[in-house]
Amino acid sequence: MPEPSSSTRAPRIALTTYSTKPRGGVVHTLELAEALHSAGMAVTVIAMGEPGALFREVSVPVRMIAPPGQFDTLEERVFSWIDAMTSGLQGMRDEFDIVHSQDCISARAAARVRDAGAPFKLVRTVHHVDDFTTQALIDCQRNAILEPDRALVVSKSWQDRLLDEYGIAASIVYNGVKADRFRTKLTPERRAELRNRIGSGNRFLYLTIGGIEPRKGSEFLMKAMAKLKAERPEPPLLAVIGGHSFQDYRDYRDQVLGSFSEMGLELGKDVILLNTVTQTELVEWLAAADGFVFPSTKEGWGLVIMEAAAAGLPVVASDIDVFREFLVADEHAILTTTGDVDSLASGMARLVDEPEIAGRLVQNGMNLVAGYSWEATAEEHIRIYDEILRTQPK
Known part of the structure; x- marks a missing residue:
């Protein structure tokens, strides 16, 4: 039987992160994934790491992409991880309607796969902007902000900064707390x-x-x-x-x-x-x-x-x-x-x-x-996902 069209089924969401450790972006990814799942969304977490490496168990499907080996410089490490994430996502290119990245590495990788013809829309949450010192990493970070179809932030401060420095009108979706x-x-x-x-x-x-x-x-x-x-x-x-x-x-x-x-x-x-x-x-x-x-x-x-x-x-x-x-x-x-x-x-x-x-x-x-819940955060994400799929052409 043919697969149901996107108009007759819930959108398939991938939340991507480069890490498995308890850093803020990873915590955000897992909490949001579980809240989306509880709201009835078809959501998968995609992370860089070995199987079972996530810092805690989660109640949603998890796909792991093996990281590359060690490299001497931060530049070598960043670009090798982008390459590895790109390769892993390429094998899943038709499985999702939206890929939502939480960091520069997975955002750059997802943009490559999308630009190569994958049918998904790319969303990026910019948690903060790093103070890189080499032009290659500065440009990489800039592209990871400019390339997605939609940018989100978790505070008004970063919304203002993205508009001032990158010309990006990002939407604010606050974090929750469990x-x-x-x-x-x-x-x-x-x-x-x-x-x-x-x-x-x-x-x-x-x-x-x-x-x-x-x-x-x-x-x-x-x-x-x-x-x-x-x-x-x-x-x-x-x-x-x-x-x-x-x-x-x-x-x-x-x-x-x-x-x-x-x-x-x-x-x-x-x-x-x-x-x-x-x-x-x-x-x-x-x-x-x-x-x-x-x-x-x-x-x-x-x-x-x-x-x-x-x-x-x-x-x-x-x-x-x-x-x-x-x-x-x-x-x-x-x-x-x-x-x-x-x-x-x-x-x-x-x-x-x-x-x-x-x-x-x-x-x-x-x-x-008490005024910040992941349920409310998930509801706002669902609204934005729906808006993207309804208003942005394939």
């Missing part, structure tokens, strides 16, 4: 076990997520920790989750960690590197911590802030424009001046010293999270 996923009650024994594992004891335990890299404001965070240690008889402890990135930040990481001695910090005593953890462990650490700190200098939206708020943690964050779109200072978070060590240290100290504001942030944070 609040129940992050609300867990640890037994006193389990909470004590986790905290004792890193030597926190009764010290105020700050958690941050994203590893040590420039746009996470890691240098400023470590200097703020050093300032707090120098000024307070019982300074807070910082636990850092994450660190996997497609880009190589080893030099930056080594520079930051190498400055600990002159700052008076001790790795393993004042700052604990938990690296990449499972989804279950992540939720447990959010429940075991006392506060969440996120001094980023650039983000697409701030999904981990909302996840921390859903877990009941009070938040200290930088005051970048994208955070100010959904956070009100001293209502949802303590907002500190971006890149200002004194401001960050002061904000972190407030959370320790002012339990009344911590309690207010917790309650207001949970109320804020």
Whole structure:
């Protein structure tokens, strides 16, 4: 029998991502895929990695494309991954009506396959724009924004930037938060076990997520920790989750960690590197911590802030424009001046010293999270997919 026409069946959607690790774009991909599936959409996740490599199980079909080998430079790595993704998508070219890419690599690959005659429409969510330093990567990133049939963003800040810098009128579709996923009650024994594992004891335990890299404001965070240690008889402890990135930040990481001695910090005593953890462990650490700190200098939206708020943690964050779109200072978070060590240290100290504001942030944070659901995000995506298929010619 002939396959039903696109007008008589639900559109077939592929959500593509270059990674399997718990980075923001990958989290977005999996959460959106499951919400679309729950809404009755035929959705498949396509990721670069080995079978079973996704950081958590998902309730939708998953197709994996094997990544290439290792390469010396970022340019070589990016273009080899685009080639591998192109080859993998070419074998699926007739299976989808819409391919929705979450990153430059899969967007460039999907554009190649579409331009070679594949019948799908290409959608791209631009979470943020990287500060590449070579012209080849700058051009590659630019093309990954210009080539799709439709561009989406997750904040007004990035909508404005894409219009100003690329002439692209992108649609805003905010992220959601699966609040129940992050609300867990640890037994006193389990909470004590986790905290004792890193030597926190009764010290105020700050958690941050994203590893040590420039746009996470890691240098400023470590200097703020050093300032707090120098000024307070019982300074807070910082636990850092994450660190996997497609880009190589080893030099930056080594520079930051190498400055600990002159700052008076001790790795393993004042700052604990938990690296990449499972989804279950992540939720447990959010429940075991006392506060969440996120001094980023650039983000697409701030999904981990909302996840921390859903877990009941009070938040200290930088005051970048994208955070100010959904956070009100001293209502949802303590907002500190971006890149200002004194401001960050002061904000972190407030959370320790002012339990009344911590309690207010917790309650207001949970109320804020309640207004952002992946179900609503999926509904807006479905509307956009339908609009694309109805109004754009094949």
